[in-house]
Amino acid sequence: MDDKFLKPYDPAATEASIYKKWEDSGYFNPDNLPHADKGPFSIVLPPPNVTGTLHMGHAAMLAVEDIIVRHKRMQGYKTLWIPGTDSAAIATQSKVEKEIQKNEKKSRHDLGREELLTRIDAFTEESKTTIINQLRRMGSSLDWSRYAYTMDEVRYSAVMEAFVRMYDAGLIYRGNRIVNWDPKGQTTISDDEIVHEERKASLVTFTYSKDFPIAISTTRLETKVGDTAVAVHPDDVRYKEFVGKTYDVVFAGVPLHIKIVADQSVDPAFGTGALGVTPAHSQTDWDIAERHNLERPQVINEYAKMTVEGELNGKKVLEAREYVLEWLKKEGLLQKEEEITQNVSTAERTGGIIEPLPKLQWFVAVNKPIAERGGKTLKELMRDSVQSGGVTITPERFEKIYFHWIDNLRDWCISRQIWFGHRIPVWYKDGETKVSATSPGEGWEQDQDTLDTWFSSGLWTFSTLGWPEKTDDLKTYHPTALLETGYDILFFWVARMILMSQFLLGEVPFKNVYLHGLVRDSKGRKMSKSLGNIIDPLDMVEKYGADAVRLSLIMGAAPGNDLKLDENRIRGYKNFANKVWNITRFVLESTDTAGEGTVLPEDAVIVEEMRKMSVEVTKHIDDYRLDLAADAAYQCIWYRFADVILEESKPFIKGTDAARAASRATVLRQSLDIILATLHPFMPYVTEEIWGSLPNNKDLLMVESWPVAN
């Protein structure tokens, strides 16, 4: 027996060298697996931000994925887990911009596009090793030979190709429409990047002028200088006589031409039952204006400042709101002011208040029939993928949420006014437009905008496999078997991957989706810098070992449920690793003293019991109940094998019946093999370390056969 078993298990002294052994073996790459005879099993790692650092959410994701991957690998599947990092366009650019502003007091406009991009590339290149090494620390058995970055050459050209194909199919178009403008981030954002925040607001009821017959209500007084109509419900008897009439007023110094229109979308029960229509600054109003052929003057610009004649010009929206209110009071037009709570749309990234503006942007059409896909729309393709069972979502309840999202989906705005990202492959020259991955020639100017980062992420399951080339990897590993990610990016990412894969490849991107919950602190609060309640996974790994951290993120975490993490629990699982260590010591001492021999039937039941435990663990893993799987193993190993079976074995081992002693020692040793193999996906480091010290074990545990057949 190796002397190291006389001391407690020391993760810090073992983990680095074990990971190196795994990497050197080449077994992370499925091409090198010694016995992979069960067909392919592939997963892509949801790529973390290149410039980010590992947090508990990442650690939980890595634990879940690595457990499944290691389990499949041991079962004999040709198992591939592809690592990668994400450029995270907006997040990364603003991070670098902030740095430069702080250190050099320069804005991106001072630097210019090219210089900023050079700086960003240098920054991402430098910081990517951090996150990559952190992924390793968790024990992740990722195939680094297939590492991908969303902005590397292969992935960049995949994005260009995807854009061109979608454009050619009529699914990408440029249109002047109301978009979500983030004045803080100075870019458009998609509907999904909006967070609704409940805030108090003042609902003001007034008339445009003394002789205007209908009062309207609004929380955004400043936009009223952009009104071109008042809409009422067609059946509303109060206003019937006014429909079709027009009025000229001067409102807060701005001349307006207001038409009274009847529109089904108006709720007669709300407010006065009449709606002031501001086409350029509200989606609803834009639609009404379209139906009634109204003018759509823009009165607010990209900096959330007024652009009208007179006093108001140049004022910020909030100042303008005050100004108009004072004007109403002075003119005696104000009827009522009441406080209400309303949902304000803010940008997820910057927190800026969204300003709906009409802009010329690029969109993906989700309701357009696609000839080469049987006349189905993208929306239908996304819906069918899940409805048909081609993609299953765990836990199932998220399927409903997914359908609901699809049913409310509108065209996806994909152009962003930032510089870092995949540049839109559209070229302009003398009023002509060409769509092509590379420049059509002299004098053609490329579109200034870049693509929504989720556009490129949507290609991830196949761009990582070499698409658009027809590679062997693509043929072997796509569709991938599983996508594991947080429920918070179901729409952003999961849905977009289904969209892209269905259109570009005509197949689903993955067969199963497993959604994990969020990791919270022990009181159930979100971990955040401002609360100071962040538990750093790497600190925990240092203190208790990666195995303990992994277990703490699995146990008690049912799919889709948030997990409350407590440092005490991590400590508890470090104890478990040590327990396994000491079980090994006892078993090795037993074989040392009693020797190995023929197994008697009365002892064989012990091995059978351990095998049963392994069967149970297998079943739970197959159901994606890793929490129950880990718990079953924990219970059986500690409270059954260690507490009962080992205790009962002591008299036999030290007894005078040599045959019985040898039989018992042999059985313990066989049981240990099953225990280590079954535990390996969950606690890869300690099990591999022990395995390497056992006599008769040749190859690495990570490629040992799973104890029970499947």
Added chain:
RNA sequence: GCGCGGUUAGCUCAGUUGGUAGAGCAUCCCCUUGACGUGGGGAGGGUCGUAGGUUCAAGUCCUACACCGCGCACCA
């Protein structure tokens, strides 16, 4: 407003097709110095959110309601 999830022991959570409530941690008591004190044995502790219903039998199925959390929504 529509929808989803949660509500089981002090805390964190299990509870498979309905058959008299479980685990870990915490608490208390005891034991143990040749696998491990990061140990072992034991105890206390719950009218399973509320009110109804179905059933021989409900934590489990049905209907309301309450509270907490979340998602979606063009209520100005």
